[in-house]
Amino acid sequence: MAKRIGRDTLLTEHKPRILHTAAVVGQKEGGGPLGAYFDMVYHDTLLGQDSWEKAESTLQTEAVKKALKKAELPPEEVQYIFAGDLLNQCTGAVFGLRSLEIPFLGQYGACSTMAQTLAMASLFVDSGLAERAVAVTSSHFCSAERQFRFPLEYGSLRAPTSQWTVTGAGAAVVGHGYSGPYVAAVTAGRITDLGITDSNNMGAAMAPAAAATLTSYFNDTGTHPDQYDLIVTGDLGSVGSTLLYDLMDREGYDIREAHTDCGLLIFDRLRQKVNAGGSGCGCSASVLCGYLMHCLRKGELNDILFMATGALMSTTSSQQGESIPGVAHLVRICNG
């Protein structure tokens, strides 16, 4: 049975393993620094579909199929799929996963979804609720832009604090195994809202949630940032990362030496002109399931804190003057 320590942290008992992962991305992501670590780079923005939303669904389909293929598992040997995304009513997941016929438990955590789905899959396997479970999420630059911002055809100028939604998906198959990376701990986050209202500055909106969850984890476990090979946030970008350092300083934890952010890893910010970095559910999903899992399997990383953050707003809530609450979920991944 998983063991609760401190207020918010669960330690797993049976080392639920991340058996296999797959990451698929678009052309811009494939042309970035991590291009070599993705399983597939699609040069057609539409992935052969007739809408960007269907293209996003296809990203989820392909990521799951590739991860299952690596695991040599047919879909019927998976008991649950935990999935979500940021499209209205999570249609990226629904239409992308419909054909797989795996029992579907939709998750909503905005850009924290990869951490949330991986946490759920791992806790289900660790508790014996499933032999195997899949975690998956996605985002697509074009479907996100038109849903949350402006039609692409407007050619809107982008604020310096804005981030670039990643076109990509990541999927992880969790189950039992004798070696390889496993989920050692999970800290679920609270909804945190310091009153940020600028929807062109998601990093600032999400940093307080990241600081709250990371502080809970350190307090619960009695550990410090320098005990980990890497503390990697989902998509705080450059602005949010700097804010996170300041917020963590106030809690007595200097994370600068140990921290990086998936939104800063996936793009070369200056060359690729993405302003404050990458974002979207697919950002942390593709970086985790591609690059980070590669480093874990190689033994170049052996103990990381993966913490994805979500901005919990809608266009309606922003139009009605609401601030942007954030949430961050943390998953500790170890080798051994």
Next chain:
Amino acid sequence: MAKRIGRDTLLTEHKPRILHTAAVVGQKEGGGPLGAYFDMVYHDTLLGQDSWEKAESTLQTEAVKKALKKAELPPEEVQYIFAGDLLNQCTGAVFGLRSLEIPFLGQYGACSTMAQTLAMASLFVDSGLAERAVAVTSSHFCSAERQFRFPLEYGSLRAPTSQWTVTGAGAAVVGHGYSGPYVAAVTAGRITDLGITDSNNMGAAMAPAAAATLTSYFNDTGTHPDQYDLIVTGDLGSVGSTLLYDLMDREGYDIREAHTDCGLLIFDRLRQKVNAGGSGCGCSASVLCGYLMHCLRKGELNDILFMATGALMSTTSSQQGESIPGVAHLVRICNG
């Protein structure tokens, strides 16, 4: 440890109890046949807020606060809240639950959300992942109409197969206890799509998912419909319920004598002019957390199958010509 039987069904081990519930509704629901079973009836459609979306969030806040008050629990003694709704990006849950500061695991199952959140809360408590967890969801007629259909001001005619979105929320506190209703089994559903495209006929879109999950449950457990006091679906309404009977006949299960539907219970269809019945996440949530839990606690019902169904579409997917996939999750609730 929960035990898996058959393909899809989990039997709990430690009788996770539904310790307390609360249901809050709007005026029309309060004036229906179940009016006496709700904890609060709001006669102001806006609940004192300045938008219908904020009113829906308030329904979730109030349902959870009332359930926690009955349980005499402060929010900090709850380890997780499983919550969701049908507003874009689940803002009903996010803004409604922000002030409670309980670790938030957002769930997306459309109108199956009450069954999904209750299943998750129960499995977490049963597995020792939480001492206590809350499940909650909501819907609001006015926020749903303008998001999914037409501005109310248009006064659109409603199709005979259409259903009326319930204004209401239900919340359940799950934990350990010595007596009272508990969750005995959970069957999670697959995404099921028979190609229905009429978004004014959600019952027809969801019936195949209901039939698939109910058949799985009966097959997994080797039980029959007449062994249960009640088989209650979420919001199939009159059209979907009739379709469910036909689909279950083909599987060899006649459920007519044992079945009712929350969408048929909550309104007097003819007097209240709701066409095919009630719908929305708040329909099954308020009927379960108000009326059905009352009957369970009184011992008038002792063994029920509660199965909420969701239509997994968005306005964008429908505009792009997609059919409407459904999903249904089943929870067996027993006394003892």
